[in-house]
Amino acid sequence: MARLELRDITKRFGRVAAADRVSVEVADGEFLTLLGPSGCGKTTTLRIIAGLVDPDEGEVLLDGVAVQHLPAHRRQTAMVFQSYALFPHMTVSENIGFGLRMRALSADLIRQRVGEALALVELEGLSDRYPRQLSGGQQQRVAVARAIVTRPKVLLFDEPLSNLDAKLRERLRLELRALQQRLGVTTVYVTHDQAEALALSDRVAVMFGGKVVEIGTPRQVYRTPRARVTAEFLGVTNFLDGQVAAVADGHCIVQTPLGMVEADAGLGVRMGEVVTLSFRPEDVRIGRYEGTAVTGRVLHASYLGSVTDYVVESGGITLRVHEAGGAARAPGEEITITLPATAAIVRGG
Amino acid sequence: MAQAAAAIPQVTRAPARRRHESLVDVLLLAPGLGYLLVFMCVPLVQVVLRSFGLLAIGEPSQFTFGLYREVLANKIDRDSIVFSLYFALGTTVISLILSLMTSALLQVRFPGRFIISVLYKIPLVVPSLVAAFLVLTIIDQGGIIARALQPYGLGWPELVHDRYGLGIILVLVWHNVPIMTVILSAVMSGIPHDITNAARNLGASPWQVFRNVTVPLSLPGISAASLLVFIGVFGAFSIPSLLGAAYPTAIAVVMSREVLDRANWGLASALGTIVTALSAVLLYVYYRLIRRQEAALR
Amino acid sequence: MNRSWIMRGAPGRWMLALGFFTVASVVLIIPLIVGVLWSLVDPDAGWFPPAIVPPSLSLANWRAMLAVPEIGQAFAMSFLIAPIVTALCAALALPTGYALGRRQLRARRTIELLVLAPIILPGIVLATGLGSMFIRLGLSHTVAGVVLVQTVVLLPFMIRIVAATFEGVPQDLIDAARNLGASPWPLARDVLIPLVRPGLFAGGLFTFIGSLEEFVLTFIVGMPYVQTLPVLLWAYLGGRSSIFTYAAVVTMVLLVPTIILMFVAERTLKQEYLAAGFGKV
Numbered sequence: 001m002a003r004l005e006l007r008d009i010t011k012r013f014g015r016v017a018a019a020d021r022v023s024v025e026v027a028d029g030e031f032l033t034l035l036g037p038s039g040c041g042k043t044t045t046l047r048i049i050a051g052l053v054d055p056d057e058g059e060v061l062l063d064g065v066a067v068q069h070l071p072a073h074r075r076q077t078a079m080v081f082q083s084y085a086l087f088p089h090m091t092v093s094e095n096i097g098f099g100l101r102m103r104a105l106s107a108d109l110i111r112q113r114v115g116e117a118l119a120l121v122e123l124e125g126l127s128d129r130y131p132r133q134l135s136g137g138q139q140q141r142v143a144v145a146r147a148i149v150t151r152p153k154v155l156l157f158d159e160p161l162s163n164l165d166a167k168l169r170e171r172l173r174l175e176l177r178a179l180q181q182r183l184g185v186t187t188v189y190v191t192h193d194q195a196e197a198l199a200l201s202d203r204v205a206v207m208f209g210g211k212v213v214e215i216g217t218p219r220q221v222y223r224t225p226r227a228r229v230t231a232e233f234l235g236v237t238n239f240l241d242g243q244v245a246a247v248a249d250g251h252c253i254v255q256t257p258l259g260m261v262e263a264d265a266g267l268g269v270r271m272g273e274v275v276t277l278s279f280r281p282e283d284v285r286i287g288r289y290e291g292t293a294v295t296g297r298v299l300h301a302s303y304l305g306s307v308t309d310y311v312v313e314s315g316g317i318t319l320r321v322h323e324a325g326g327a328a329r330a331p332g333e334e335i336t337i338t339l340p341a342t343a344a345i346v347r348g349g
Numbered sequence: 350m351a352q353a354a355a356a357i358p359q360v361t362r363a364p365a366r367r368r369h370e371s372l373v374d375v376l377l378l379a380p381g382l383g384y385l386l387v388f389m390c391v392p393l394v395q396v397v398l399r400s401f402g403l404l405a406i407g408e409p410s411q412f413t414f415g416l417y418r419e420v421l422a423n424k425i426d427r428d429s430i431v432f433s434l435y436f437a438l439g440t441t442v443i444s445l446i447l448s449l450m451t452s453a454l455l456q457v458r459f460p461g462r463f464i465i466s467v468l469y470k471i472p473l474v475v476p477s478l479v480a481a482f483l484v485l486t487i488i489d490q491g492g493i494i495a496r497a498l499q500p501y502g503l504g505w506p507e508l509v510h511d512r513y514g515l516g517i518i519l520v521l522v523w524h525n526v527p528i529m530t531v532i533l534s535a536v537m538s539g540i541p542h543d544i545t546n547a548a549r550n551l552g553a554s555p556w557q558v559f560r561n562v563t564v565p566l567s568l569p570g571i572s573a574a575s576l577l578v579f580i581g582v583f584g585a586f587s588i589p590s591l592l593g594a595a596y597p598t599a600i601a602v603v604m605s606r607e608v609l610d611r612a613n614w615g616l617a618s619a620l621g622t623i624v625t626a627l628s629a630v631l632l633y634v635y636y637r638l639i640r641r642q643e644a645a646l647r
Numbered sequence: 648m649n650r651s652w653i654m655r656g657a658p659g660r661w662m663l664a665l666g667f668f669t670v671a672s673v674v675l676i677i678p679l680i681v682g683v684l685w686s687l688v689d690p691d692a693g694w695f696p697p698a699i700v701p702p703s704l705s706l707a708n709w710r711a712m713l714a715v716p717e718i719g720q721a722f723a724m725s726f727l728i729a730p731i732v733t734a735l736c737a738a739l740a741l742p743t744g745y746a747l748g749r750r751q752l753r754a755r756r757t758i759e760l761l762v763l764a765p766i767i768l769p770g771i772v773l774a775t776g777l778g779s780m781f782i783r784l785g786l787s788h789t790v791a792g793v794v795l796v797q798t799v800v801l802l803p804f805m806i807r808i809v810a811a812t813f814e815g816v817p818q819d820l821i822d823a824a825r826n827l828g829a830s831p832w833p834l835a836r837d838v839l840i841p842l843v844r845p846g847l848f849a850g851g852l853f854t855f856i857g858s859l860e861e862f863v864l865t866f867i868v869g870m871p872y873v874q875t876l877p878v879l880l881w882a883y884l885g886g887r888s889s890i891f892t893y894a895a896v897v898t899m900v901l902l903v904p905t906i907i908l909m910f911v912a913e914r915t916l917k918q919e920y921l922a923a924g925f926g927k928v
């Protein structure tokens with residue numbers, strides 16, 4: 001168990017900065033997710049933590065001790081690879097015991113710990129199989145068992161669920177989270193799947209172009225993102241430009257073409273400033289409620305099962321609106337919508 | 350994608366570390382490359398120098414084109430080059446046709462495919478001399494075919510030691526088809542089935558698929574295999590020396606005679622340089638073609 | 648391809664199989680059988696046209712192999728040289744192949760060309776160069792000289808196969824091992840070497856067979872004192888009056904081990920290794 005800290009980590013590949021002054025702190029036992037689009041530098045950051053890539057600049061600290069000069073095999077991190085990287089010439093139990101053998105533990109202890117790990121991931125019967133004789137989901141569990149059995153200070157995951165089908169992915173997601181909480185091990189998890197990030201993490205670090213643009217709890221990054229790219233990456237959102245009309249104790253009122261909307265003013269918002277608001281489709285309600293209500297016309301409707309996704313036009317602005325239940329509305333229908341009681345102010349591009 | 354990128358070792362490193370890494374590279378490369386430098390490059394350079402009269406053995410050294418003039422003036426030498434080119438080309442073309450057919454058919458599942466895929470590789474491990482012997486027992490005047498035809502009063506043409514080198518080509522084809530087939534099958538099995546299936550789905554007959562999809566996509570393998578076989582056969586010694594006629598003879602046979610019978614290292618070196626230069630030119634042309642192909646595919 | 652696109656349905660496949668087996672027996676099996684028969688011809692009865700099969704068979708030629716010293720000596724010579732050449736090639740190719748397969752090299756193109764050269768160069772050209780060089784070094788007509796020349800032509804195959812094998816090890820596996828605490832030596836012993844073992848085995852086999860078969864360089868450098876089986880075969884087939892019966896015996900002695908090795912190793916001698924050896928110019 002340990003506290004992990006990255007300080008100004010930078011890594012360039014030629015002209016590409018795969019990690020650009022990345023600074024993150026992960027508390028003891030915390031589950032942090034690095035979330036971002038493909039090529040944003042998540043894997044690079046993870047591999048720097050594991051010591052598989054040397055940073056050009058910056059420090060990696062474990063419990064306050066700089067470890068960036070330690071070779072990979074002495075880092076006491078354990079990684080679950082996207083490809084699982086199971087050794088094809090070793091059985092399941094040999095794979096799981098590998099890290100313990102490297103630490104020269106006694107054969108008895110290794111057998112005992114491997115048995116525990118197998119039980120933990122519910123693979124007891126498969127200990128003598130070879131990786132090629134396992135399904136994708138089983139291979140994934142072996143990879144997890146192999147990582148946790150060494151009792152690492154930090155557990156690292158690089159998109160461990162991305163090779164599995166949707167159903168299994170969802171189930172294993174829950175199992176992983178439960179396992180991590182049971183072990184209480186500090187964890188850094190890489191994914192480009194926002195749903196996964198939100199479901200698993202204590203905190204999410206959103207990365208773009210090698211930079212960490214935002215860190216917060218799943219609720220914070222989803223509901224009140226600070227960066228426009230975060231809002232965009234974490235699902236469907238509405239952007240609305242406006243001018244700050246009033247500021248008071250952490251809140252402000254923004255004058256938009258559609259009317260007044262209240263927003264969180266955490267970022268030193270000034271009177272008269274032009275800002276962009278972001279709010280989720282499910283925060284817009286169909287019908288007249290307390291708050292700013294406007295009339296609009298349905299341009300397009302798609303039924304998604306749990307919600308219906310409407311594209312609504314009002315005063316030359318199109319908004320996405322999600323309604324759970326409710327009557328089906330046809331394109332062309334006039335409706336009244338109520339803007340959310342509070343929205344997020346986002347900055348950048 | 351991320352995996353592919355991750356597989357590339359890091360490029361940016363501190364200078365001291367980089368120097369250390371280069372030293373490791375050199376140390377690792379030294380045994381294999383050092384050996385080749387000493388036992389291949391040095392003798393090769395000697396051959397080239399000797400072909401210009403330098404480093405001569407048992408004669409005064411002096412730069413001269415005399416040896417080349419001698420080669421060009423001598424009908425036996427000239428004919429040996431032409432003859433070698435002739436059977437190398439013949440062997441390559443025939444082997445290519447046969448191995449294209451074989452490897453395309455080997456992509457199809459059929460009963461006993463595994464056995465065939467082992468059997469066809471037998472010639473790979475058969476020494477050329479053994480191949481010559483085996484084929485000799487079949488196609489020679491006293492061979493099995495001639496014997497089988499005799500009762501019916503049918504004659505069997507002279508295939509061994511004949512002017513046209515048919516026996517030579519036959520044995521060389523026997524020996525080279527498996528080499529080409531190994532290369533071509535590897536390339537063909539690398540073509541995604543989706544692509545051939547898509548072509549089928551778009552209405553192409555099996556032959557059209559072969560002609561318009563499989564062959565073009567195998568082109569890198571085809572050209573590499575052809576080049577390899579051509580150059581290999583062009584300098585072949587044992588089979589032409591055993592199965593060839595007294596005249597014309599292969600260039601390698603002429604060279605061995607110069608060396609072994611006359612100890613005329615100079616002339617052999619001139620011939621060797623010609624063979625090497627020809628191979629090098631072919632290799633160069635091949636690389637140019639490949640480069641263009643790769644550029645076109647990008 | 649579970650659905651053949653060339654011939655649909657079972658009858659087509661059986662036809663294809665029939666075709667393949669017919670061609671294989673005419674082109675491969677019959678010559679082998681005739682070769683065996685020649686080695687079993689009774690020297691007293693001979694095997695003269697128009698007999699399709701020898702009038703009587705005997706083991707006389709095989710007994711002669713033990714009686715005729717040169718066959719036994721050539722056999723011993725071949726099987727003395729092959730393991731030495733294999734060991735030498737392995738020792739030289741391991742580090743170099745590792746570097747080519749796993750490290751970022753600046754002059755990679757040039758190095759690859761250098762390794763390719765002996766495969767492309769006609770043996771007779773190399774023999775001409777090495778022949779005169781070895782005369783000067785006093786290596787001509789010696790076993791050491793023959794070992795050295797054979798290594799020149801076989802080393803490139805070994806290097807290429809070793810390099811391809813090392814290249815084929817996924818980086819993730821190495822990273823995973825390091826991540827789990829493997830320092831360089833255990834990493835090599837427990838992960839890298841087990842993963843490359845089939846490739847190294849294939850390379851060794853390739854080299855061993857290659858050495859048994861090598862003729863031109865052995866002939867020119869070793870003549871007439873170092874006589875391996877192929878050199879003897881050449882003598883029986885062309886050099887002196889051809890002695891088919893002895894040639895057949897030598898042929899079998901050369902063929903049987905290589906074919907057995909090939910069948911045994913079929914699973915390890917994967918297409919990739921062969922293609923790495925021959926293909927990819």
Ligand SMILES: Nc1ncnc2c1ncn2[C@@H]1O[C@H](COP(=O)(O)OP(=O)(O)OP(=O)(O)O)[C@@H](O)[C@H]1O
Pocket residue numbers: 013014016017018036037038039040041042043044045192350351352354355356357358359360
């Ligand atoms: N070894 C390398 N050599 C050169 N460039 C690299 C290397 N590794 C990564 N990169 C580059 O660095 C950038 C970040 O790569 P990284 O693998 O960290 O992305 P990622 O966020 O994990 O993406 P993905 O979600 O696709 O896995 C990319 O532009 C990539 O091309």
Ligand SMILES: [Mg+2]
Pocket residue numbers: 042043044158351352
């Ligand atoms: Mg990645």
